[in-house]
Amino acid sequence: MSERMVVIGGDAAGMSAASQARRLKNAGELEIVVFERGHFTSYSACGIPYWVGGQVAERDDLIARTPEEHRAHGIDLRLRTEVLEIDVPGSRVCARDLASGDETWWHYDKLVLATGATPIRPPLPGIDAAGVHGVQTLDDGQALIDTLDTSRGRRAVVVGAGYIGVEMAEALINRGYEVTMINRGAEPMATLDPDMGVLIRKAMQGMDIRIVGDAEVTAIRTDGTGRVRAVATDEAEYPADVVVLGIGVRPATDLARAAGLPLGVHDGLLTDLAMRVLGHENIWAGGDCVEVLDLVSGSQRHIPLGTHANKHGQIIGSGVGGDYATFPGVVGTAVSKVCDLEVARTGLREKDAHRVGLQYVTVTIESTSRSGYFPGTAPMTVKMLAERRTGRLLGVQIVGREGAGKRIDIAAVALTARMTVEQMTALDLGYAPPFSPVWDPILVAARKAVTAVRREV
Amino acid sequence: MSERMVVIGGDAAGMSAASQARRLKNAGELEIVVFERGHFTSYSACGIPYWVGGQVAERDDLIARTPEEHRAHGIDLRLRTEVLEIDVPGSRVCARDLASGDETWWHYDKLVLATGATPIRPPLPGIDAAGVHGVQTLDDGQALIDTLDTSRGRRAVVVGAGYIGVEMAEALINRGYEVTMINRGAEPMATLDPDMGVLIRKAMQGMDIRIVGDAEVTAIRTDGTGRVRAVATDEAEYPADVVVLGIGVRPATDLARAAGLPLGVHDGLLTDLAMRVLGHENIWAGGDCVEVLDLVSGSQRHIPLGTHANKHGQIIGSGVGGDYATFPGVVGTAVSKVCDLEVARTGLREKDAHRVGLQYVTVTIESTSRSGYFPGTAPMTVKMLAERRTGRLLGVQIVGREGAGKRIDIAAVALTARMTVEQMTALDLGYAPPFSPVWDPILVAARKAVTAVRREV
Numbered sequence: 001m002s003e004r005m006v007v008i009g010g011d012a013a014g015m016s017a018a019s020q021a022r023r024l025k026n027a028g029e030l031e032i033v034v035f036e037r038g039h040f041t042s043y044s045a046c047g048i049p050y051w052v053g054g055q056v057a058e059r060d061d062l063i064a065r066t067p068e069e070h071r072a073h074g075i076d077l078r079l080r081t082e083v084l085e086i087d088v089p090g091s092r093v094c095a096r097d098l099a100s101g102d103e104t105w106w107h108y109d110k111l112v113l114a115t116g117a118t119p120i121r122p123p124l125p126g127i128d129a130a131g132v133h134g135v136q137t138l139d140d141g142q143a144l145i146d147t148l149d150t151s152r153g154r155r156a157v158v159v160g161a162g163y164i165g166v167e168m169a170e171a172l173i174n175r176g177y178e179v180t181m182i183n184r185g186a187e188p189m190a191t192l193d194p195d196m197g198v199l200i201r202k203a204m205q206g207m208d209i210r211i212v213g214d215a216e217v218t219a220i221r222t223d224g225t226g227r228v229r230a231v232a233t234d235e236a237e238y239p240a241d242v243v244v245l246g247i248g249v250r251p252a253t254d255l256a257r258a259a260g261l262p263l264g265v266h267d268g269l270l271t272d273l274a275m276r277v278l279g280h281e282n283i284w285a286g287g288d289c290v291e292v293l294d295l296v297s298g299s300q301r302h303i304p305l306g307t308h309a310n311k312h313g314q315i316i317g318s319g320v321g322g323d324y325a326t327f328p329g330v331v332g333t334a335v336s337k338v339c340d341l342e343v344a345r346t347g348l349r350e351k352d353a354h355r356v357g358l359q360y361v362t363v364t365i366e367s368t369s370r371s372g373y374f375p376g377t378a379p380m381t382v383k384m385l386a387e388r389r390t391g392r393l394l395g396v397q398i399v400g401r402e403g404a405g406k407r408i409d410i411a412a413v414a415l416t417a418r419m420t421v422e423q424m425t426a427l428d429l430g431y432a433p434p435f436s437p438v439w440d441p442i443l444v445a446a447r448k449a450v451t452a453v454r455r456e457v
Numbered sequence: 458m459s460e461r462m463v464v465i466g467g468d469a470a471g472m473s474a475a476s477q478a479r480r481l482k483n484a485g486e487l488e489i490v491v492f493e494r495g496h497f498t499s500y501s502a503c504g505i506p507y508w509v510g511g512q513v514a515e516r517d518d519l520i521a522r523t524p525e526e527h528r529a530h531g532i533d534l535r536l537r538t539e540v541l542e543i544d545v546p547g548s549r550v551c552a553r554d555l556a557s558g559d560e561t562w563w564h565y566d567k568l569v570l571a572t573g574a575t576p577i578r579p580p581l582p583g584i585d586a587a588g589v590h591g592v593q594t595l596d597d598g599q600a601l602i603d604t605l606d607t608s609r610g611r612r613a614v615v616v617g618a619g620y621i622g623v624e625m626a627e628a629l630i631n632r633g634y635e636v637t638m639i640n641r642g643a644e645p646m647a648t649l650d651p652d653m654g655v656l657i658r659k660a661m662q663g664m665d666i667r668i669v670g671d672a673e674v675t676a677i678r679t680d681g682t683g684r685v686r687a688v689a690t691d692e693a694e695y696p697a698d699v700v701v702l703g704i705g706v707r708p709a710t711d712l713a714r715a716a717g718l719p720l721g722v723h724d725g726l727l728t729d730l731a732m733r734v735l736g737h738e739n740i741w742a743g744g745d746c747v748e749v750l751d752l753v754s755g756s757q758r759h760i761p762l763g764t765h766a767n768k769h770g771q772i773i774g775s776g777v778g779g780d781y782a783t784f785p786g787v788v789g790t791a792v793s794k795v796c797d798l799e800v801a802r803t804g805l806r807e808k809d810a811h812r813v814g815l816q817y818v819t820v821t822i823e824s825t826s827r828s829g830y831f832p833g834t835a836p837m838t839v840k841m842l843a844e845r846r847t848g849r850l851l852g853v854q855i856v857g858r859e860g861a862g863k864r865i866d867i868a869a870v871a872l873t874a875r876m877t878v879e880q881m882t883a884l885d886l887g888y889a890p891p892f893s894p895v896w897d898p899i900l901v902a903a904r905k906a907v908t909a910v911r912r913e914v
Binding site: 012044046047050055056061062163167305306307308310311326327328329330331332333334335336337344346371373374375403405406407408409410412413414416417419423425426427428429430431432433434435436438439440 | 469501503504507512513518519620762763764765767768783784785786787788789790791792793794801803828830831832860862863864865866867869870871873874876880882883884885886887888889890891892893895896897
């Protein structure tokens with residue numbers, strides 16, 4: 001007898017889960033139904049800033065697989081369909097067709113929650129004014145592009161200075177806008193320590209991005225037609241023809257909470273290693289709606305990132321399909337760029353280490369992406385945290401130019417393997433003058449960290 | 458009472474050892490004498506192709522530290538001084554001043570052999586003709602540049618298609634030469650498996666480099682003035698205005714052999730983990746004259762590479778200076794480029810695995826350096842070897858364009874940590890559209906390798 005897999009949410013995690021389950025079970029064995037509230041499936045939300053900025057020409061370039069392609073693989077994909085309720089004891093979900101308003105209960109044998117994350121939209125006066133945009137979905141991206149195409153002014157304000165904020169700053173510069181970035185913290189990119197954030201701020205200021213730090217947005221000011229005209233903070237007002245919100249997201253788990261499923265301190269769903277919701281044999285969850293284990297600190301984190309969502313989907317689909325795979329956790333790797341500035345981090349920041357009771361030493365070094373004499377070599381700064389006494393690597397942060405960012409992967413693998421900085425000094429990394437100095441910058445940092453660990457016994 | 462450290466060879470390993478020892482012991486505690494046969498110290502031999510090709514403007518750009526700088530740090534550096542003999546029982550070496558011919562015996566308390574490697578120069582008719590060049594030393598590089606500057610013709614033949622050969626091919630193209638590369642093997646870059654070599658050959662042919670494979674050079678033909686005019690193989694003759702030899706090197710260990718020091722199967726010195734010559738408490742060796750432990754296969758290899766030489770020097774200097782450091786071994790990482798082609802490898806090739814009795818599966822995947830929709834994304838091919846049954850990673854080879862080569866470091870760290878390909882599929886690598894597809898190519902290969910391992914139980 002055929003079982004039914006019901007998936008709530010049709011982006012990275014949900015569609016990866018559906019596709020992987022379909023690879024393992026044919027339509028006679030497993031019926032797969034996916035409910036997606038929006039118009040699109042399987043798209044790269046991470047690519048939206050580059051579409052807005054004009055580096056990616058077409059919206060459809062961001063769509064990895066169309067609804068038709070999924071349907072051709074035997075997945076019953078229902079767009080514009082919102083799940084209103086999960087009845088866990090009854091093993092069923094209630095779905096509403098947004099066009100017709102019809103509501104239907106669907107039985108499930110296996111349920112997958114891939115409801116994603118919701119952009120934080122502070123309840124400010126004017127927040128819903130014309131010209132104020134989030135950039136979470138393709139619909140959001142299209143609305144922003146429409147505003148940019150028709151705006152007569154060229155003043156943009158970006159609220160928030162995390163990854164989305166800085167990527168949108170680049171996009172708006174590429175569209176010919178003057179960009180002001182308003183940030184609650186002192187320095188942009190709070191995913192790095194402030195001493196590295198200073199470097200990012202200075203580099204962005206060098207790109208003529210105006211950065212307002214330590215500022216709280218208090219209102220969006222509108223003109224007589226209801227369009228945005230300025231962003232107000234507690235201290236000043238910044239004229240704006242368009243406003244982009246990049247404040248962050250939170251797990252979209254209202255449905256899960258109402259169904260009594262377990263949530264963590266970040267409001268994300270809690271799962272076991274096979275991505276099954278804790279305490280539920282036949283319910284899985286993955287992507288931006290779950291919390292993940294941070295392998296370095298041992299605590300749970302919420303890290304909305306497409307690369308994790310794809311892995312989760314793969315693992316969930318394997319589990320639903322009767323195969324075996326697990327998601328051991330993350331080390332917190334992220335890489336981003338603003339124009340030619342590359343920023344990367346993995347592991348713990350100082351405050352993360354402090355919070356979980358780890359004592360540490362830090363070192364910061366300057367090196368170059370290639371041999372110092374090689375054309376195109378660019379300076380890069382590497383900060384490294386190592387545990388006091390044991391010397392175990394705890395985290396790395398990089399700010400540099402071309403060739404700097406992806407070096408974070410060296411540290412990401414070393415963290416996964418729980419290497420000490422002394423072990424890292426012997427790593428056999430690729431060397432040739434166009435690619436690296438004879439001591440890779442990561443090795444330079446590791447050597448200095450060894451000395452620091454020995455000094456602070 | 459002051460001890461004396463004697464170092465034979467003043468390039469990467471020797472000068473790093475001297476400098477590190479000097480950091481730990483002042484001149485009152487340790488006298489440091491370095492004998493160097495040539496005119497230069499501490500230079501980047503790896504940079505010579507880029508100097509010849511014109512990307513690095515000046516010879517002096519390749520010199521990391523001048524003799525004067527070393528002397529200012531209290532190192533008694535003697536250039537143009539050749540060590541003729543090591544008297545191990547007597548703890549002394551005999552050095553000849555090449556200018557005066559004077560020979561002197563020097564007592565040592567600690568001896569460091571950093572004699573480097575010697576380019577292989579087959580005993581062919583005409584091999585010493587004008588216009589035939591090696592590229593091992595700065596003197597070699599200068600002689601080649603002089604030939605290129607004065608040559609009327611523009612036909613170059615490169616003998617050998619390893620790293621030096623392909624880098625010299627690029628250099629000669631940049632100088633406006635027509636390049637023919639004559640190679641003993643079927644495909645260039647035998648440090649990769651032949652199926653990856655095919656990709657390199659095709660890419661190089663696309664750069665208008667003529668590649669002659671499966672060919673044995675039998676003679677260098679000269680004109681009436683003794684200048685090179687062609688390179689002959691057993692099958693044909695290739696006109697040449699200049700010939701560059703890139704056949705490889707062997708450890709320069711004649712001195713060590715005569716002194717009765719232990720050599721391995723590759724004629725390199727054998728050391729312990731602290732880089733002390735086996736059986737000798739007060740003799741160290743490092744750099745291109747030693748064999749190193751391959752951590753993947755467990756066997757000894759000869760890998761002449763500046764990055765290892767620098768590490769060896771550091772470790773030797775620490776040991777001589779009374780500190781503690783070890784060199785655990787290598788995984789065999791190398792990265793190179795020919796124009797915009799990037800080539801990298803780490804771990805074992807198929808034949809290496811076979812030779813040491815490891816059974817394995819291989820997978821080869823095509824992916825891209827950035828998200829497929831991102832401007833500047835370029836195809837890359839990744840080949841991965843995993844051990845049969847255990848799934849332990851054994852090796853990775855990459856052929857691609859910009860952004861491909863340094864990804865080898867991910868595999869290098871994973872090899873060092875003895876990860877399985879299944880563990881690798883969960884690696885938390887840096888993702889953003891300008892840097893990587895949502896599944897990094899290394900992860901794509903690891904996933905496919907997992908399937909292959911499971912299939913071949």
